[in-house]
Amino acid sequence: MYKSKITKEQKLAAIDQVAAGQSISHVAAACGVVENTLYRWIREAHKELQNLQFNNSPPRPRPLIRAQRKFTETFKRDLAQQVIDGAPVAQVAAAFDIAKERIYVWVHAFFPAYKFDKNTGPHPSPGDCR
Numbered sequence: 001m002y003k004s005k006i007t008k009e010q011k012l013a014a015i016d017q018v019a020a021g022q023s024i025s026h027v028a029a030a031c032g033v034v035e036n037t038l039y040r041w042i043r044e045a046h047k048e049l050q051n052l053q054f055n056n057s058p059p060r061p062r063p064l065i066r067a068q069r070k071f072t073e074t075f076k077r078d079l080a081q082q083v084i085d086g087a088p089v090a091q092v093a094a095a096f097d098i099a100k101e102r103i104y105v106w107v108h109a110f111f112p113a114y115k116f117d118k119n120t121g122p123h124p125s126p127g128d129c130r
Contacts, residue, residue, distance in 0.1 A: 006031065010031070011045075014031050014038060015038075015041055017030075018042065023097055024038055024039065026097075076110065077110050079092055079096065079098075079103060080103070080107040080110045080111060081110075083107050084107065
């Protein structure tokens with residue numbers, strides 16, 4: 001079985017990056033591991049923190065993963081409009097560290113007349129051109 005040469009310090013540095021707001025996928029790629037491995041490191045570190053008890057009061061662990069972000073309707077519509085105006089979905093998603101799938105959902109929600117073709121991007125449905 002292959003054993004990783006990643007030290008405990010490197011694992012803790014990766015966990016700190018996630019705690020600072022970096023995405024799991026970005027940090028995992030930078031470390032050369034799959035996302036599930038990074039999630040395991042976070043779980044293990046959390047358990048270690050819980051096992052450290054001083055004077056019968058466990059230390060308060062800091063949040064290891066950022067909370068789910070909330071986006072305003074205006075922000076969602078603005079990003080969807082950028083895609084409708086011709087910006088590549090991948091570029092818009094990367095600029096705001098948002099999954100491409102989420103952008104597609106917003107475009108569909110705000111502009112249901114637009115359909116996506118993998119080769120040509122967004123375009124209006126045939127019956128919606130006026």
